[in-house]
Amino acid sequence: GQQLNQSPQSMFIQEGEDVSMNCTSSSIFNTWLWYKQDPGEGPVLLIALYKAGELTSNGRLTAQFGITRKDSFLNISASIPSDVGIYFCAGHTISGKLIFGQGTTLQVKP
Amino acid sequence: EAGVAQSPRYKIIEKRQSVAFWCNPISGHATLYWYQQILGQGPKLLIQFQNNGVVDDSQLPKDRFSAERLKGVDSTLKIQPAKLEDSAVYLCASSPPGQGALSTRLFFGEGSRLTVL
Numbered sequence: 001g002q003q004l005n006q007s008p009q010s011m012f013i014q015e016g017e018d019v020s021m022n023c024t025s026s027s028i029f030n031t032w033l034w035y036k037q038d039p040g041e042g043p044v045l046l047i048a049l050y051k052a053g054e055l056t057s058n059g060r061l062t063a064q065f066g067i068t069r070k071d072s073f074l075n076i077s078a079s080i081p082s083d084v085g086i087y088f089c090a091g092h093t094i095s096g097k098l099i100f101g102q103g104t105t106l107q108v109k110p
Numbered sequence: 111e112a113g114v115a116q117s118p119r120y121k122i123i124e125k126r127q128s129v130a131f132w133c134n135p136i137s138g139h140a141t142l143y144w145y146q147q148i149l150g151q152g153p154k155l156l157i158q159f160q161n162n163g164v165v166d167d168s169q170l171p172k173d174r175f176s177a178e179r180l181k182g183v184d185s186t187l188k189i190q191p192a193k194l195e196d197s198a199v200y201l202c203a204s205s206p207p208g209q210g211a212l213s214t215r216l217f218f219g220e221g222s223r224l225t226v227l
Contacts, residue, residue, distance in 0.1 A: 006152075031214050042114070042201050042218030043153070050211050088152050092214055097166060098143075100152030 006089050006101030013079055014109050021087060021104040022073040029091030032065050032072040037086045037103070046087075047074070079108050112136065114219035116202050122225045128190035131222045134183070135204030141165075143216060144177055144187050145201040153201055159185065189224075197226045 006023045013019060023032070031050050035043035047058050049065035049072060056063055062075045072091070076083055089101040115134040123129050135142050141160050145153035156175065158165040162182040170177070174193070179185040189196055199221040206212045 004152075031211075033215070035218075040220070040223075042203075042220050045215055045217070048211070048215055050214075090152075097155065098214075098216060100154070102152050103150075 004089055004091060004099055004101035006104055008104060009102070010105040010107070012107045012109065015079060015081060017079055019076040019079055019083070019106060020073060021089075021106075022071060023089035023091070023101050024071040025091065026070065028069045028094060030069075030094060030096075031092040032063070033090040033092075033098075034061075034063050034072075034074045035088045035090060035100075037088060039085075043088055076106075079106075081108050081110050084108050114202055114204055114217055116200075116219035116222050118222055119220065120223050120225075122227065123192055124227050125194055126191040128188065129192055129224060130189075131187045131200050131202075131224075133185045133187070133202030133219060135185075135202070136217055138207065139204035139217075140182075140207040141205045141213070142179055142185050143203040143205075144185070145203065145218075147199045147201055147221070149198070156187070156200075192224075192226045194226050197224055199223045 004023050004025050033048050034046045037043045047063040052069050053067050054065040060077045086103045086105050088103050117132050143158050144156040147153045156170045157167040157177045159179045162179050177187045201218050201221045203216040203218045205216050
């Protein structure tokens, strides 16, 4: 079946550093969504992307929908302790199903 | 605006027992989803409803899992009998109606954590 390969699996960075994570697939996706999940909570939507090549920002977060429609990245600039959590990419397949990546666990050292 | 409500938050049962989870989506959201999230993995879709009709249940283990959304609003997910590998967080999500971009945005509840002993 269709899969999203998310990397890196985990990151441990210093406060103030920039972070980059990405998602790739062998299949084409119609939308890309980036979610953040805190412990014991459900995923919360950060950014939604709808067109190939689209670059969208939300505060310190920037995400792009890859030109090939098979990948997306999320950047976090000037990380702060509250950025800690698990980040998931998700994409809508051509058939409309939303598939999630395996997640990137981010830890920020003050 | 109230978010997606789920209950119970936590449930511990023994294998072969049954369990039911309840979800109330955001008011006006026509589409409701149940996802299973095993520890260390991303959510996996179990079933998707559009109003009270099933859109996709291809990954629902139908020999033990069932779900219903009789009146097109709240929904229940049942597992009977439970197995050890069913230990997971069961997430309910809903999305706005329509065909536009906003309808692709899923809003999740806090989840129901199931432990099967």
